[in-house]
Amino acid sequence: MISDKKTFSGAKSYVLDEELAKIVNISMALEMPLLLKGEPGTGKTMLAHAIADTLGMPLITLNVKSSMKLIDALYQYDTLTRLNDSRFGDSKKDVSNIEEYIKMGKIGQAFTADKRTILLIDEIDKADTDFQDDMLDVLDQMEFDIIEIDKTISTKHRPVIIITSNAKKDLSDPFLGRCNFHHIAFPDPKMMRKIIKVHFTNIDSDLMENTVNVFYRLRELESIEKRPATRELINWIRALKSDPDFKPKDLVKGDIPYLGILFKKSPDYARAINTVSRRRII
Amino acid sequence: MFIGFFYKLKEVGIPVSPTSFLTLHKALSRGLVSSLDDFYTTSRATLVKSERYFDLFDQVFAHHFEGAELPDLTGVELDELARSMLEEWLKNPKTLASALGIDESEISKLTPEQLIEYFKERLKEQTERHEGGSKWIGTGGTSPVGHSGNHPGGMRVGGVSRNKSAVKVAMERRYKDYSLSGPLSQAMIGEALKRLRHMIPSGPKDRVNVDKTIYQTMKNAGEIEIVFDRILKDRLKIIIAIDNGGWSMEPYVNIVQTLFDYARAQFKDVKTYFFHNTIYDTIWLDTSRYKRPQKIDEFAKLDSETRLIIVGDASMAPYELMARNGSIHIEERSGQPSIECLKFLAKNFRHSIWLNPIPAHMWGYTQTIFAISSIIPMFELSIDGLEKAVAHLMAK
Numbered sequence: 001m002i003s004d005k006k007t008f009s010g011a012k013s014y015v016l017d018e019e020l021a022k023i024v025n026i027s028m029a030l031e032m033p034l035l036l037k038g039e040p041g042t043g044k045t046m047l048a049h050a051i052a053d054t055l056g057m058p059l060i061t062l063n064v065k066s067s068m069k070l071i072d073a074l075y076q077y078d079t080l081t082r083l084n085d086s087r088f089g090d091s092k093k094d095v096s097n098i099e100e101y102i103k104m105g106k107i108g109q110a111f112t113a114d115k116r117t118i119l120l121i122d123e124i125d126k127a128d129t130d131f132q133d134d135m136l137d138v139l140d141q142m143e144f145d146i147i148e149i150d151k152t153i154s155t156k157h158r159p160v161i162i163i164t165s166n167a168k169k170d171l172s173d174p175f176l177g178r179c180n181f182h183h184i185a186f187p188d189p190k191m192m193r194k195i196i197k198v199h200f201t202n203i204d205s206d207l208m209e210n211t212v213n214v215f216y217r218l219r220e221l222e223s224i225e226k227r228p229a230t231r232e233l234i235n236w237i238r239a240l241k242s243d244p245d246f247k248p249k250d251l252v253k254g255d256i257p258y259l260g261i262l263f264k265k266s267p268d269y270a271r272a273i274n275t276v277s278r279r280r281i282i
Numbered sequence: 283m284f285i286g287f288f289y290k291l292k293e294v295g296i297p298v299s300p301t302s303f304l305t306l307h308k309a310l311s312r313g314l315v316s317s318l319d320d321f322y323t324t325s326r327a328t329l330v331k332s333e334r335y336f337d338l339f340d341q342v343f344a345h346h347f348e349g350a351e352l353p354d355l356t357g358v359e360l361d362e363l364a365r366s367m368l369e370e371w372l373k374n375p376k377t378l379a380s381a382l383g384i385d386e387s388e389i390s391k392l393t394p395e396q397l398i399e400y401f402k403e404r405l406k407e408q409t410e411r412h413e414g415g416s417k418w419i420g421t422g423g424t425s426p427v428g429h430s431g432n433h434p435g436g437m438r439v440g441g442v443s444r445n446k447s448a449v450k451v452a453m454e455r456r457y458k459d460y461s462l463s464g465p466l467s468q469a470m471i472g473e474a475l476k477r478l479r480h481m482i483p484s485g486p487k488d489r490v491n492v493d494k495t496i497y498q499t500m501k502n503a504g505e506i507e508i509v510f511d512r513i514l515k516d517r518l519k520i521i522i523a524i525d526n527g528g529w530s531m532e533p534y535v536n537i538v539q540t541l542f543d544y545a546r547a548q549f550k551d552v553k554t555y556f557f558h559n560t561i562y563d564t565i566w567l568d569t570s571r572y573k574r575p576q577k578i579d580e581f582a583k584l585d586s587e588t589r590l591i592i593v594g595d596a597s598m599a600p601y602e603l604m605a606r607n608g609s610i611h612i613e614e615r616s617g618q619p620s621i622e623c624l625k626f627l628a629k630n631f632r633h634s635i636w637l638n639p640i641p642a643h644m645w646g647y648t649q650t651i652f653a654i655s656s657i658i659p660m661f662e663l664s665i666d667g668l669e670k671a672v673a674h675l676m677a678k
Contacts, residue, residue, distance in 0.1 A: 022323045029314050030305060030328075037333060079492050080508075083499065087506045176331035177299055183333035223536070 014043065014050035015195045020182060024051060027180045033139055033161035035124075035176070038184035041229020044164040047184075048120035051160065058113065060159070061120045062106035064127045070134045073105045077148050098149050107138065108153060116157040125165040129172050136178045187230065189216055199234050200241070206248040211237055214251050218262060221275055228262040236261045287346045288329075294342055296335045302328050318347065484515040519585055520545065520552045521631075525594030526569055527558025534639035537663060538593055541637075545591075559598040560620040560654070561627065562609050578623055581630055589675050590627060590634035592658065596651045597640070603650050624657050633675045639663040 024047070027034040036044045052059035062073055082101045085091035093100045104112060110119040124132055138144045139161060143154035163179065165171060187195060189212055196208055211233070219227050228236075239258045240246050246257060256276050263269040284306075291298045306328045315321050322343060330339045487510040494509035501507075522545055524538060525531050531538070545552050555565040555576065567574035602608045603620050628634050636654060638645070642662040645651045654660065661671035 019323050022320060023327045026309055026314050026324050026327060029312060030309055032305065034327075035331075080490060080495075083495070083506060087504070173297075177301055179331070180305075180327040181331045182327055183336060 014046055014053075015187075015191065015198050016047075016050070017191065020047070020184065023180065023182045028160050030180070031158050033121075033136075033163050033179045035163045035165065035171070035179040035181045036184060037165050037181070039186055039227075039229060040166055041231045042184040042186055043230065044184060045120065045122055048118055048162040048164075051162070052118045055118075057116055057118050057160070059118045059120060060106050060110045060113075061122060063122050064124050064131075066126045066128075068127055068131060070131055070138070071105075073107045073135065074138065074144050075105050075108045075146055075153075076103045077101060077146075078103060099151070102146060102149065107135070108144075110159040111142070111144075111153055111155045113159075114156065117159045119159040119161045121161065121163045123166060124163050125171065129175075132175050133172060136175050140178055189213075192216075192230070192233070195230060196234070196237065200237060203237070203241075204248065207237070207240065210248045210251040211240065214256060215262070218256075218272060221272060224263070224268045224271065226263075226265050226268060232262045232264075284325075287325075287342070290342050290346055291329065291339065294338055296330060296338055296342075298329045302331075484517065485513050487512050489513055516549075517551065518549060519588040520549050521555065521581075521584075521588055521590045522552060523555045523557055523561065523565060523590070523592045523594075525559060525592075526556045527571065531595055531639075534595065534663070537639055541593065541663070557594075558609075558611065559594070560596075560603055560650075561592075561623050562620050563617070563623065578627065581627065584630075586631060587633070588631055590631040591671075591675075592634070592636045593663070594636070594638070595640050596636060596638055596654045596660065597648045598650050600649050600653075603653055621653065621657070624654065628658050633677070634658050635671045635674055636660040637663045637667070637671060642667070 024034065036047065038044055048059060048061075051057070077098070078101045081091075082093075082095060082098070085093055086095045089095070107119065110117045121135075124135075142158060143152055145152050192212055192215075193208060196203060196212070200208075215228065215233050215236070236258060239261055243257070250257070254276065259272050259276065260269060263272045288298060288303050306325055309315055309324050309328065315324050325343075326336070326339055330336060489511045491509045491511045494511075495507065498507040498509055499505065522542065524542065542554065546554075553567075555567060556569055556571050557565050558571065561578065563578060564575045565578055566572070567576055602610060606617065606619050608619055636658045638651065638660050640648075640651070640662075641664075645655070645660070651660070659671075659674055661667040661674070
């Protein structure tokens with residue numbers, strides 16, 4: 001699988017587990033969207049970037065917003081410019097040709113691109129259910145109509161579609177029916193060490209061991225609302241590395257600096273500080 | 283191919299659809315699957331659409347391809363049985379010993395786990411439920427479908443590995459955690475309450491109204507006149523009344539606090555009141571419930587479109603709800619029974635709901651819950667319940 005040019009096997013800045021690689025390849029082969037769920041910080045969005053990087057395909061990202069309508073993602077008809085142009089007539093555009101005033105949205109761009117693209121639809125759960133269902137219809141048929149010019153846009157190259165969702169809640173059934181699904185679990189310590197190695201190529205092994213140990217222990221604290229994720233760990237290590245006074249041994253002694261990088265909600269932070277100072281968690 | 287596997291998945295309660303099964307076959311026919319490993323990954327990605335079912339899928343997979351014991355579909359009864367058996371054992375070891383056909387002195391040496399296992403072994407021998415040399419013992423979960431209940435992994439007594447890693451992976455049951463329904467976090471409450479809003483125009487006129495612009499321009503015979511509108515903003519008025527008294531709400535403090543925090547952050551116009559057990563003539567603005575009282579009669583002056591959300595366990599002695607002067611607080615002597623006050627509120631605010639942190643399947647055991655829910659629609663304080671509640675609040 002790995003030697004084949006068209007399959008995906010991980011990127012320089014992204015540590016991929018084998019299972020996920022397989023699912024990505026299968027979704028690409030079946031030409032079905034892949035829905036990724038998982039805790040924030042498990043690298044859902046990063047995956048799309050990594051695939052784009054590895055396969056050398058352009059990445060088009062649609063950041064879903066709650067107020068978004070499907071049409072915004074497909075195309076936009078710039079009526080106001082046309083109205084102005086028709087009034088003053090100093091534009092280079094042909095006012096009688098509506099098509100010149102149609103701008104493609106993100107999905108439209110992916111459909112009309114000259115080569116196969118990766119279409120990342122990020123945080124689909126922010127939009128309402130109608131948006132999701134309608135969008136899947138478009139992605140299923142790989143075409144949409146532009147009503148204003150009575151033209152059907154269909155794909156030149158079926159894009160590879162990656163959809164991410166943060167929600168605990170399930171998406172609607174018709175939506176799920178049309179995607180493949182994977183849940184990215186939070187990386188285990190072994191995986192985490194690999195991830196850290198990717199980000200800090202020559203990291204001191206003491207530093208890595210101690211930080212990872214402390215990190216997983218801190219994650220297990222009770223009643224934490226936002227548990228620290230990979231991003232926080234990496235930033236934390238970065239902070240520790242840049243502190244000249246810090247020695248990895250300090251962590252073993254139970255002296256844990258910069259907790260604010262790991263815990264970003266004040267009750268969480270207070271609880272972490274409390275636990276760390278009250279009893280040694282190592 | 284694998285039709286048996288497909289139906290087994292369906293049988294244990296994973297919502298698998300024929301379409302997705304066909305997708306799986308498409309993958310198979312294209313030669314994308316070359317090993318059991320591949321099959322595990324592919325079938326899970328195509329058939330199972332929620333991480334909540336990953337654990338169950340793993341178990342069925344291990345069962346189908348390795349003969350590991352399937353989680354007992356009768357797990358509930360068996361666990362019940364085991365529990366009552368243990369109780370019996372504590373009370374009266376002799377009867378139990380004779381019932382199981384072993385010596386009393388022997389039974390007293392067993393640990394509870396051993397006893398249950400022994401009992402299960404006996405059960406298996408009798409019914410021959412386990413063929414194929416499976417050496418796995420599991421206590422089975424309380425519910426295979428994993429709705430609100432627990433799904434304990436059970437005590438496993440080893441297993442035979444035959445070097446099929448997919449099966450090994452499946453048998454590890456890595457996704458066990460996700461089959462638990464987690465506590466409501468702020469983000470999840472936000473998710474559910476997102477649709478609770480009432481959009482009205484406000485702020486500066488900075489949005490172009492295309493339709494009106496075209497109309498006006500045509501009216502001016504082509505002289506462009508651009509019409510601006512105000513942006514739509516959420517102006518929903520909300521009253522939250524929280525039961526913060528007594529010990530009965532104690533276990534739910536965290537969850538209610540989260541709801542409250544979210545509501546304050548999300549809604550511009552939210553008033554919070556407090557009461558104990560149920561609402562009488564007065565409701566309080568302060569948590570200690572004596573400094574700033576508010577007569578509920580005055581709510582009649584408020585906009586009837588205000589959404590009223592009452593949070594409480596609705597569990598109390600019936601007289602507190604039904605009788606005049608029913609309050610357990612001596613200083614709180616009202617002319618009318620609480621139930622009349624609730625009726626007044628329900629009439630005054632068309633959109634009112636009661637959120638109850640007690641799981642819905644427990645409601646039947648409490649009289650006052652029934653009485654209150656017949657006046658004010660009651661919803662469970664869970665993701666599903668919140669969603670239904672929001673739908674009700676936004677109904678026309």
